[in-house]
Amino acid sequence: MAQTAPSDDLDLPDDHPGVSDQAYRQRRAAIAAVGAAHRPGDPIPDVTYAPEEDEVWRTVSGKLAERHRAYACRAYLDGAAALALPTDRVPQLRLVDQRLWELARFHVRPVPGLVPTRVFYGSLADRTFLSTQYVRHHSVPLYTPEPDVVHEVIGHANMLANPAFADLYEEAGKASLRATTEDALAFFSKVFWFTLEFGVLWEDGELRAYGAGLLSSYGEIAAFRRAEVRPWDLAAMGTLDYDITHYQPVLFAARSFAHMLDALTVFFAAYDDDTPRRLLTHPV
Numbered sequence: 535m536a537q538t539a540p541s542d543d544l545d546l547p548d549d550h551p552g553v554s555d556q557a558y559r560q561r562r563a564a565i566a567a568v569g570a571a572h573r574p575g576d577p578i579p580d581v582t583y584a585p586e587e588d589e590v591w592r593t594v595s596g597k598l599a600e601r602h603r604a605y606a607c608r609a610y611l612d613g614a615a616a617l618a619l620p621t622d623r624v625p626q627l628r629l630v631d632q633r634l635w636e637l638a639r640f641h642v643r644p645v646p647g648l649v650p651t652r653v654f655y656g657s658l659a660d661r662t663f664l665s666t667q668y669v670r671h672h673s674v675p676l677y678t679p680e681p682d683v684v685h686e687v688i689g690h691a692n693m694l695a696n697p698a699f700a701d702l703y704e705e706a707g708k709a710s711l712r713a714t715t716e717d718a719l720a721f722f723s724k725v726f727w728f729t730l731e732f733g734v735l736w737e738d739g740e741l742r743a744y745g746a747g748l749l750s751s752y753g754e755i756a757a758f759r760r761a762e763v764r765p766w767d768l769a770a771m772g773t774l775d776y777d778i779t780h781y782q783p784v785l786f787a788a789r790s791f792a793h794m795l796d797a798l799t800v801f802f803a804a805y806d807d808d809t810p811r812r813l814l815t816h817p818v
């Protein structure tokens with residue numbers, strides 16, 4: 535699809551690596567326009583990525599793949615192998631969506647940028663992951679201050695290609711819809727953060743990552759074993775504040791993949807406004 539050059543109304547923070555790069559800002563605006571124009575049910579329009587954007591993908595996906603072999607859990611590696619995304623260029627979401635649907639009956643849909651919390655989680659109930667399409671700034675290919683297509687696709691889509699994770703994301707989405715109060719949504723969001731974004735689990739005597747935030751961060755995936763690793767504790771996860779601008783100093787480990795899957799499935803399936811109170815009174 536041809537991309538127009540819309541006006542640049544990007545709201546990047548002052549310390550964003552691309553904040554004063556006018557060409558980058560224009561690219562971000564053009565890619566956002568593709569996402570904004572998409573309507574559910576229509577084919578996902580392609581983005582024409584620039585050579586430096588494909589170069590960022592080549593660099594990051596190659597370096598992350600090395601670290602995944604050392605630090606990612608088996609279920610993630612299986613999902614990534616099945617999805618088999620290109621490593622030499624940014625994959626089009628149309629391709630990611632098509633393969634994810636074949637593998638795990640999950641959809642990916644483009645969005646121009648961050649969407650409201652309830653919209654993002656709610657879409658998971660419809661087995662749909664809302665994904666940005668823009669690429670982080672090329673000056674720092676191994677760092678992004680915000681979710682970009684590297685985080686969405688290498689972190690989340692590779693997970694979702696495993697049907698067990700796909701079903702878990704759907705349960706999470708349904709749980710979010712039953713959180714009608716802001717307190718209940720906040721507790722749910724924190725558990726999501728400490729599990730599907732930054733979760734770790736024990737596998738063959740080693741701590742391995744299953745969270746998309748860890749799996750898409752070149753620096754943090756090699757550092758997470760130095761964090762304070764606490765045993766599985768949903769009440770603690772749901773009440774612990776976190777800072778998205780630093781490596782997570784505290785992580786929660788499941789005893790195994792099966793433990794994580796069972797415990798989270800039960801938690802999401804039963805989640806409602808009263809769950810935080812019940813958990814804090816009777817921790818499990």
Ligand SMILES: [Fe+2]
Binds near residue numbers: 690747
């Ligand atoms: Fe994420």
